[in-house]
Amino acid sequence: MCRIITVDLDGTLLSSKNKITEYTKKIINLLTKKNFFIIASGRHYLDVIKIRDILNIQSFMITSNGARIYDLDNKLIFSDDLDKDIALKLCKIVYEDKDIITQIYRNNKWYINNNKIDNNFCPSLTSLEYKNFNLENFRFNKINKIFFTSKNFHKLYNLEKKIIQSWNNKVNISFSVPGCLEVVSGKSSKGYGLKLISRLLNIPLKNCFSFGDGMNDHDMLVVSGKSYIMKNADLRLKNALPNVKIIESNDNDGVAKCLYEIFIKNKKNIL
Structure with a gap:
């Protein structure tokens, strides 16, 4: 069997x-x-x-x-991709917070909004090289995952609550590890x-x-x-x-x- x-x-x-x-x-x-x-x-x-x-x-x-x-x-x-409007709002939500890195998987590319703190993203095994993105000229279609990494777990837990309150079952949100909060489409x-x-x-x-x-x-x-x-x-x-x-x-x-x-x-x- x-x-x-x-x-x-x-x-x-x-x-x-x-x-x-x-x-x-x-x-x-x-x-x-x-x-x-x-x-x-x-x-x-x-x-x-x-x-x-x-x-x-x-x-x-x-x-x-x-x-x-x-x-x-x-x-x-x-x-299944994140809705474009939701993806844009998610990327804005803590964009200016220096304690949290906003990270994006778009097609076969990896983007981050700042690289000033350790992102702990297993560089020894990743095949991807990240690029910086900014809100003004980034395209928010074809995004399969947005994730937030930080050493400030309290901020991430509060962010989790805020995202759930804003979008509920339109997104699926979870921690892969305590310092990494991940968001994909609700399906x-x-x-x-x-x-x-x-x-x-x-x-x-x-x-x-x-x-x-x-x-x-x-x-x-x-x-x-x-x-x-x-x-x-x-x-x-x-x-x-x-x-x-x-x-x-x-x-x-x-x-x-x-x-x-x-x-x-x-x-x-x-x-």
């Missing part, structure tokens, strides 16, 4: 040093022989495909928190992407196993038959899903060790 294994990247499959261990590669390669693998990330497609190639597997890719979804042949099967999410792929493969959600560490993984974990939260996960996620099993941290091969226990240990015939 085929299963779907869905794994977040940062804080989940990737170590805190943005590495994938040889042990993790080995386990995932074993399991993709008879199961379907999904990488589900807030990262841009160009970053996700690079990490997938490091794993040397075929996989579905849910990127930009579900705003872009790709099949096993890298074909785009779902795309886009990792959970929606998992449902879409589940239907395409005709594999029920009860046969889906999902792993995550951030609030942007919440709906994906909720819809999966089996869900697992990393030991290093955001406390808000742990509190929101108190009945979901906590596994080893991302720095201790948590995903791979869990997959070994589920699929391989004492079950050699499953491979």
Whole structure:
């Protein structure tokens, strides 16, 4: 019986040093022989495909928190952009705040409004080079994600409340990590992407196993038959899903060790 294994990247499959261990590669390669693998990330497609190639597997890719979804042949099967007017207003909302960087994914480009503070955007694995944007001459169409990064978590929590009050279900807003607040269209999410792929493969959600560490993984974990939260996960996620099993941290091969226990240990015939 085929299963779907869905794994977040940062804080989940990737170590805190943005590495994938040889042990993790080995386990995932074993399991993709008879199961379907999904990488589900807030990262841009160009970053996700690079990490997938490091794993040397075929996989579905849910990127930009579900705003872009790709099949096993890298074909785009779902795309949804932020409304242009909403995107413009989102970019204005803290544009002048020097404690917060406003960042944009537009098509295959990455834009930021200032580079005076550390953006902590995993430069060792990103294939993108950012460019600065300004409100006067930027085009606000074809934006798949806007995200706000800051070391001032309190400001980001207040910004989250303000965005929810302004647009409610017209956007999907979540923290990937406490210092990164991400906004996509209301239809886009990792959970929606998992449902879409589940239907395409005709594999029920009860046969889906999902792993995550951030609030942007919440709906994906909720819809999966089996869900697992990393030991290093955001406390808000742990509190929101108190009945979901906590596994080893991302720095201790948590995903791979869990997959070994589920699929391989004492079950050699499953491979």
